[in-house]
Amino acid sequence: MKILGISAGTKNGSNDAMCKEALMGAQELGAEIEFIRVLDLDIKHCTGCVGCVMSLMSGRGNMCVLKDDFQWLLDKMLDADGIVVSAPIFEKGTAGIIRTITDRFGPRMDRGNNIIATKIAEATGGTAPDPRILKDKVISFMGVGGSDWGTRVQCDHAMLALTPMWKVIDNEKFQWSKKIIVEDEKIAIAHQIGKNIAEAAKDFEQAEYKGETGVCPHCHSRNFYLSNDSTHAICCLCGIEGDIVIKDGKTSFEFPEEQLGHAHDTLPGKFIHGDDIKRNEGELMEIKKTQDYKDRVDKYKQFIQPTMPQR
Numbered sequence: 001m002k003i004l005g006i007s008a009g010t011k012n013g014s015n016d017a018m019c020k021e022a023l024m025g026a027q028e029l030g031a032e033i034e035f036i037r038v039l040d041l042d043i044k045h046c047t048g049c050v051g052c053v054m055s056l057m058s059g060r061g062n063m064c065v066l067k068d069d070f071q072w073l074l075d076k077m078l079d080a081d082g083i084v085v086s087a088p089i090f091e092k093g094t095a096g097i098i099r100t101i102t103d104r105f106g107p108r109m110d111r112g113n114n115i116i117a118t119k120i121a122e123a124t125g126g127t128a129p130d131p132r133i134l135k136d137k138v139i140s141f142m143g144v145g146g147s148d149w150g151t152r153v154q155c156d157h158a159m160l161a162l163t164p165m166w167k168v169i170d171n172e173k174f175q176w177s178k179k180i181i182v183e184d185e186k187i188a189i190a191h192q193i194g195k196n197i198a199e200a201a202k203d204f205e206q207a208e209y210k211g212e213t214g215v216c217p218h219c220h221s222r223n224f225y226l227s228n229d230s231t232h233a234i235c236c237l238c239g240i241e242g243d244i245v246i247k248d249g250k251t252s253f254e255f256p257e258e259q260l261g262h263a264h265d266t267l268p269g270k271f272i273h274g275d276d277i278k279r280n281e282g283e284l285m286e287i288k289k290t291q292d293y294k295d296r297v298d299k300y301k302q303f304i305q306p307t308m309p310q311r
């Protein structure tokens with residue numbers, strides 16, 4: 001059983017330490033461990049070219065046009081049975097590098113897209129996506145911050161797992177934690193998170209979320225998009241729509257059962273989203289052929305060119 005630790009922090013900093021502590025816990029339970037610091041890698045931002053979706057949906061496999069270390073990192077993640085990520089909290093959310101990895105996962109790692117692409121490749125005799133993408137996997141997150149700013153970090157982290165439908169085991173955040181290396185209680189939590197991920201990786205079917213209970217009973221998120229003229233709310237993570245209810249001084253989120261079929265972390269929800277994207281991309285492809293579209297693009301192209309630094 002392989003557990004991969006990923007730190008998004010500075011060399012030998014708090015996140016390296018927390019990640020390594022979790023790996024120590026996992027190793028105690030017999031895991032083979034590996035450690036990667038993502039800032040050592042060349043990971044480019046997703047440009048939104050949608051080349052990955054085009055290749056998936058035309059039976060040409062799962063690829064990205066960017067040439068950097070991302071594929072190497074992805075291979076490591078796909079080979080692991082469980083992953084522990086420790087990332088600094090930046091501007092209340094996760095570090096930009098983790099957001100970039102989430103974007104690079106985007107449509108390319110979406111489980112729904114990969115199931116459909118596998119069927120397309122089988123039907124056309126094309127190239128199927130890497131089968132490791134459809135393998136069940138467990139993942140845990142730790143966000144480490146130096147102050148009380150951290151209200152988006154757990155939502156950001158769970159978003160990384162949502163695309164491939166990896167099961168989240170722990171999703172912890174540590175505030176006021178610049179000195180975390182000498183804070184034994186927090187170190188002990190990291191150690192336990194490592195043990196939890198190793199246990200979960202051993203038995204995926206029995207593995208369960210071990211983090212704190214959130215407000216969304218489906219995905220444990222605490223982040224919601226609120227309406228200002230009703231109790232209507234949308235869970236920022238799983239996309240379920242329902243109502244914020246206050247009972248006995250406690251906040252809860254209630255939604256009709258049928259909403260589960262739309263949740264962004266379920267296969268039916270992913271297929272609905274996939275159909276939406278396919279329709280929109282199709283409409284765009286048609287409209288791009290029109291003279292009106294070409295004239296409008298030309299108008300903006302001619303209007304001004306981007307200013308670039310002197311190199």
Ligand SMILES: Cc1cc2nc3c(=O)[nH]c(=O)nc-3n(C[C@H](O)[C@H](O)[C@H](O)COP(=O)(O)O)c2cc1C
Pocket residue numbers: 008009010011012013014015016087088089090091092093144145146147148149150175176
């Ligand atoms: C650009 C930047 C933004 C930060 N924003 C936050 C923040 O919003 N909330 C917080 O708690 N800490 C914030 N911090 C503190 C970092 O989370 C902290 O320095 C980091 O966990 C150290 O990790 P490392 O030792 O692994 O590099 C920020 C630090 C930097 C450099």
